């Protein structure tokens with residue numbers, strides 16, 4: 290099976306090539322041309338433990354890897370790295386389920402994919418015979434940076450440089466990154482915001498062509514990379530298997546998922562699961578006040594020309610959702626000219642409108658809703674009071690959006706939980722009506738005392754950890770800094 294660019298069906302790549310490149314040469318995203326090319330007997334997976342299940346699903350999506358290879362890679366990625374071997378536990382909370390994706394090494398759902406991506410990249414290098422040293426450039430608003438550092442530290446043949454906005458991440462997130470050990474990692478704060486970091490990284494990719502980087506290949510670890518999307522398909526099957534095991538549903542019954550969404554990667558992985566056969570009734574896209582996706586799914590008009598809000602669910606503060614491009618490609622039955630045209634309009638005019646037939650098709654499978662910070666806080670408090678279950682702010686956005694839907698649903702509804710409440714202790718304490726301590730590290734202990742829950746180990750050790758990265762650069766110096774550092778690895 291060859292992957293193809295969403296913007297040009299003639300630009301193809303094998304799975305390993307797509308993983309190494311991250312993005313297609315025309316700026317499109319690598320995509321499975323047609324799901325009927327993938328054969329997966331999904332019902333036979335339901336009895337498996339999570340890690341072998343992951344291997345089978347990943348091998349179906351990336352058939353260049355043999356079943357034995359994928360089994361090996363999955364074990365290396367996950368064994369002993371999560372709080373439990375089932376990786377992503379399902380909790381029953383009131384009349385719905387919460388899929389806990391945050392039990393990995395950095396307490397955010399990005400661990401599921403970023404534990405696997407380094408394994409896939411290393412194996413892809415071997416398969417393609419690539420000799421270059423890979424340098425991964427990552428701009429982060431907080432969660433991706435740490436999860437990527439944790440995944441890639443000390444991986445042979447790969448280096449990683451992370452840029453974060455100096456005043457744009459929480460104290461906990463900053464401490465997580467600047468204390469990262471590993472001989473192949475570099476972390477730099479920039480005097481600027483997340484968009485400045487992101488723009489700088491994109492400019493570095495463009496400048497690399499003229500910058501004599503012989504022996505170096507730049508790559509990306511965010512969810513435009515198909516190797517990051519594929520591992521996320523697994524937990525949709527895993528949640529379904531749990532419900533079958535506990536006899537809540539029979540094989541073949543439908544379920545629905547509510548997904549707190551930013552870049553549209555997580556929810557798209559759910560759609561992949563559906564395309565591979567999983568009986569999914571609706572995928573419900575939950576946004577915070579930056580509700581560009583809610584509006585799009587209601588009207589078919591994507592318009593990024595709008596105010597940007599800083600919310601209490603910062604990992605979803607985003608106005609250009611990269612992975613939506615892959616959904617458009619699927620809804621357009623692989624018409625890459627149409628998708629390329631829409632993306633051109635987005636770049637040039639800041640908006641596009643999709644044809645009515647395409648919108649109908651998308652609406653038959655996706656729902657959408659949004660929730661502001663006040664409501665988010667109210668649901669954190671309500672769910673804690675009613676059920677004794679503590680949610681983080683992102684999960685609470687999902688819960689809030691599920692409220693309306695659940696009233697009429699006859700199928701089980703699963704809300705995806707994307708971060709530990711201890712990752713956002715300040716906002717969670719405020720939601721519970723407490724006065725958060727001034728120091729965020731004290732908030733961790735305060736939240737543990739209020740909730741009687743343990744602080745995740747990776748966060749508990751942060752306060753006294755040694756700072757290893759003190760570099761701060763001006764936003765306009767990012768490109769030169771990144772290229773100079775990359776050349777050192779030649």
Ligand SMILES: *Cc1c(COP(=O)(O)O)cnc(C)c1O
Nearest residue numbers: 432551552553554555604707708
């Ligand atoms: C990244 C992130 C999201 C959004 O996921 P997408 O795949 O970008 O839609 C939601 N919640 C948390 C905590 C995240 O870190």
